[in-house]
Amino acid sequence: MGMSDSPLIASIRAAVQDRPDDVPLRLHLAELLLDAGDETDAIAHVAQALQREPESPVARALMSRAIGAPADHAGPPELGLPVDPDLAIDPDFVEPLSAEANPAPSEAPTVDWRALEEELSDVVPPRFARADAEADQILGEADRAFDVETCTIRLADVGGMADVKRRLELAFLGPLRNPQLRAMYGKSLRGGLLLYGPPGCGKTFLARAVAGEMGARFISLSIVDVLNMWIGNSEKNLHEIFGTARRNAPCVLFLDEIDALGHKRSQLQSSAMRTLGNQLLAELDGMEGDNEGVFLLAATNAPWDVDAALRRPGRLDRMALVLPPDQPARAAILEYHLRARPIANIDLTRLVDATENFSGADLAHLCETAAEHAMHDSISSGTVRMIEQRDFDLALREVRPSTGPWFATARNVALFANEGGSYDELAAYLKKRKLI
Numbered sequence: 403m404g405m406s407d408s409p410l411i412a413s414i415r416a417a418v419q420d421r422p423d424d425v426p427l428r429l430h431l432a433e434l435l436l437d438a439g440d441e442t443d444a445i446a447h448v449a450q451a452l453q454r455e456p457e458s459p460v461a462r463a464l465m466s467r468a469i470g471a472p473a474d475h476a477g478p479p480e481l482g483l484p485v486d487p488d489l490a491i492d493p494d495f496v497e498p499l500s501a502e503a504n505p506a507p508s509e510a511p512t513v514d515w516r517a518l519e520e521e522l523s524d525v526v527p528p529r530f531a532r533a534d535a536e537a538d539q540i541l542g543e544a545d546r547a548f549d550v551e552t553c554t555i556r557l558a559d560v561g562g563m564a565d566v567k568r569r570l571e572l573a574f575l576g577p578l579r580n581p582q583l584r585a586m587y588g589k590s591l592r593g594g595l596l597l598y599g600p601p602g603c604g605k606t607f608l609a610r611a612v613a614g615e616m617g618a619r620f621i622s623l624s625i626v627d628v629l630n631m632w633i634g635n636s637e638k639n640l641h642e643i644f645g646t647a648r649r650n651a652p653c654v655l656f657l658d659e660i661d662a663l664g665h666k667r668s669q670l671q672s673s674a675m676r677t678l679g680n681q682l683l684a685e686l687d688g689m690e691g692d693n694e695g696v697f698l699l700a701a702t703n704a705p706w707d708v709d710a711a712l713r714r715p716g717r718l719d720r721m722a723l724v725l726p727p728d729q730p731a732r733a734a735i736l737e738y739h740l741r742a743r744p745i746a747n748i749d750l751t752r753l754v755d756a757t758e759n760f761s762g763a764d765l766a767h768l769c770e771t772a773a774e775h776a777m778h779d780s781i782s783s784g785t786v787r788m789i790e791q792r793d794f795d796l797a798l799r800e801v802r803p804s805t806g807p808w809f810a811t812a813r814n815v816a817l818f819a820n821e822g823g824s825y826d827e828l829a830a831y832l833k834k835r836k837l838i
Contacts, residue, residue, distance in 0.1 A: 411438065418447070425451045425458065432464050444468050550621055550650050553614035560604065560611050562731030565827075569595070569722045570612055574697050578616055578652070594686065594698035594717055596660070598705040599724035600805040602763030605701035606658060608724065612699060613654035620654050621647055625662045628678070637681040644685045644696075651695030660700040660718075661707040679709060686717040703808065705824075706815050713824070723827045726761050726805050729754050735762050739769040746788035753794060759803040771797035813838055 414431045421427060428451050435444035445468045451461045557567055573595055577584040597605045606622070613620035623643055630636045647655040657663060664682050665675070686698070700718055702708060712718050727735055732754045740748070757765060772793040779793075780786045809832070816829040817838060832838045 408434075408438065411435065422450075423454060425455050425461070429458075429460055429464060432468075436464065436468060441468050550619050550646065550653075551610075551613075553610045553620045555607070555611050555614045557611045557615050560608055561734035562728045563604070563608065563724065566597070566608065566722045566724055569720065573720055574612065575615055590694065594700065595720045595722060596705060596708070596713065596718040597699060597701045597722050597724050598703070600726060600761055600808040601703045602761035602804060603724050603726055604762050605724050606656070607762075609654060609656040609699045609701065612697070613656075616652060616654065616697070618652040618654050618697065619647075619650040620656065621650070622656045622658060624658045628663065636678050640678065640681050640685060647696045652697070653695065654697045654699055657698065657700040659702060660712070661702045661704045664709050664712045665707055683711055683717070686712065704811075706819060721824065721827075723831065725831060726759055726803070727765070732757055732760065732765060735765045736769065739766050740789075743769070743773055744788045746790055748789070748794065749791050752791075756798055757803075759805050759809075761803065761805055764801060764804050768794070768797050768801045771801055809837060 411431065411434050414427065414434065418428050418431050428447050432444045432447040448461055448465045448468060451458060452465065455461060577589045597608065599605065610620055621643065627643065628636050628639045630639060647653045664679055698718065705721065733750055736750060736753055757768065772789055775793040775796050776787065776789040812828055813832055816825050816832055820829060829838065
């Protein structure tokens, strides 16, 4: 509603709502609103009238009046509507304006309709589409900005994973900390490492810890950040992400679920996905050129589905197996998830022994389930109590390790698809666990 809606204005406003395309009626409402001092509402209605009839002299005159500019013609606008004679102005009582107050038509400033259109863009859309070049510029300004993070966690915050930490020390951290030795041995500050293993075992957390250990920026990339329905835009997105990593070097670029982005091209039915895979290969080859200081970490639960071209030397040429947490790591994870919960008499050693093959995500779910049992008992009994060992005993009956299906698939890969020894580390672990 306007600032001072009279019954007449309210009636005409209701009529305009019923007949939104009636330009004379809308302009009559705008004129009444101007007379009532409601310039903001009047401008909105005049703007909508101009949307329908851009060349309307009445609408232009009212807009000029609303914004304080001289009208395009002399005299009041003729709306073609009856005027109450009692409200007519007697010309004998109108004081003539001086020449200074009424400049000649040739000197009257014109209305900048383009500026006015931009000012009213939140009220009505523009009357005409912008030129292609201008539209492209506007779209370019609205491009997504990829999140470049500064990580505070360190490798010391990661429980266990001694073998993986050693591999990272050899590939990335050692050369970074010793620039003179790096120059002597000709070791570059670039490369790629593929982390693989069961889901929920901390591959993403480990990648963040590497960035924190390096004091490097961190960019996490998943397939949803890349895919676009328009042809060519997915490749453009991928190139922009790599470009962002280069501009923020030293930078850890983390490619999550790399099997979705770089799936075996021989198994892809979509030509668009094959093209995207080729673009990824081209960006990885840039690691040998202008990508000094860009460290590529990729993670997957299914390395056997990753295209072999991605894992050749010079690209993701190193692989590291990220296994379920060992006993010290499980103890640290359980303590982490129980740190803010009310617990009493928890047998941590017993829990650690009972959760072999549990992933980090499984352990978090176990703590959540035990808390649910304690809360349910508190609600049922009406007495609030702590989370106790009995709640974990109940939770252990429900929560099972989620890594079993993954190891079943990995066993077949280690036995029958270990071309070139890529999965020797996996085979050694399975033999140690007597799974093969």
